[in-house]
Amino acid sequence: MAGWNESQLRKYNIKMEKIPTLQYDDPKVDSLLTNNKPVLIKGSKLVSRVLKWDLDYLTEHMNSTCCNVLISKNHKFKYYDQKKITPNMTFKPISRPSPMIFSEFAKQIKDWKKGDSRLYMQQVLNNSISQRIVNDFVKFNWDWIISKQNVCKWGSLTSNLLLIAQEGNVTPCHYDEQQNMFASIRGYKRFILFPPSEFECLYPHPVHHPYDRQSQVEFDNPDYIKFPKFKEARGYEVIVGPEDVLYIPMYWFHHVESLMHGGYTVSINFWFKAESVEKIEYPLLDHHKIVIMRNVEKMLAEALHDPSEVGTMLKTIVLGRYT
Ligand SMILES: CCC[C@@H](CC(=O)O)C(=O)C(=O)O
């Protein structure tokens, strides 16, 4: 009996297939990982020794720690890069940072009522957190995750984010430039993943926009005039529950939601730099093409000294000549 049901999922008009679910010691796991294909991995015990990380336990041991908390007027927490907001830009993000001490966060979650702003804690785990949390952190199944890092020749582990979301919270569709092993500690999260080849159907913001890497499409109210190819997007869906580990390959788009009426969720991600020495081989892989497109946008903005002229020049290059 799964701990969730379909009524807890938000409804989208997207074609979706399933992501393979395998036991951690199945040899097919490594072949999917090394081919940048998503897989839900069961039984790894990656975070099994911190399943006690609930709001009460964390309040007791992170009490006065000031944590990175996002606050949103609705259920969406769309990440933006503060450094890309320029003075003459009118940028009104839906969610914004609202740092607070852990006990305040826990209290607001417990007292939350419909209509209140929503909160989402996204805190980098480092040694400034309490000693008890550090002691728990060392109990992750590091042997297993390091063996995966080695078999995939990933670069260094850059960070672990502790994610505590209210039921129903959504992280809208985006891609990251790092490999991600995503572990659930409490509750259920639904992931909709799209391979890098779906780039044309997901219309990410321009590289220089604060919403770089984030899809422009509102999944719950798509603008099919502006984004006609979204109708053709083909996704992959998976529900990640306690102790599951989902491999999210770098450059794969993902939409993530904490199931409605499922209580708050606690997750930890493990972001790794890409290949330590990725030599580009031909034919190019789909994610290489995203890297190339990003470099073209960056190089043009650099050469033009003005990101707002990049679109005009790209149109001049393409319209009537490559179309
Ligand atoms: C800030 C990271 C949020 C996470 C999605 C989620 O759990 O809401 C994600 O996108 C990732 O781990 O890459």
Ligand SMILES: [Zn+2]
């Ligand atoms: Zn992400």
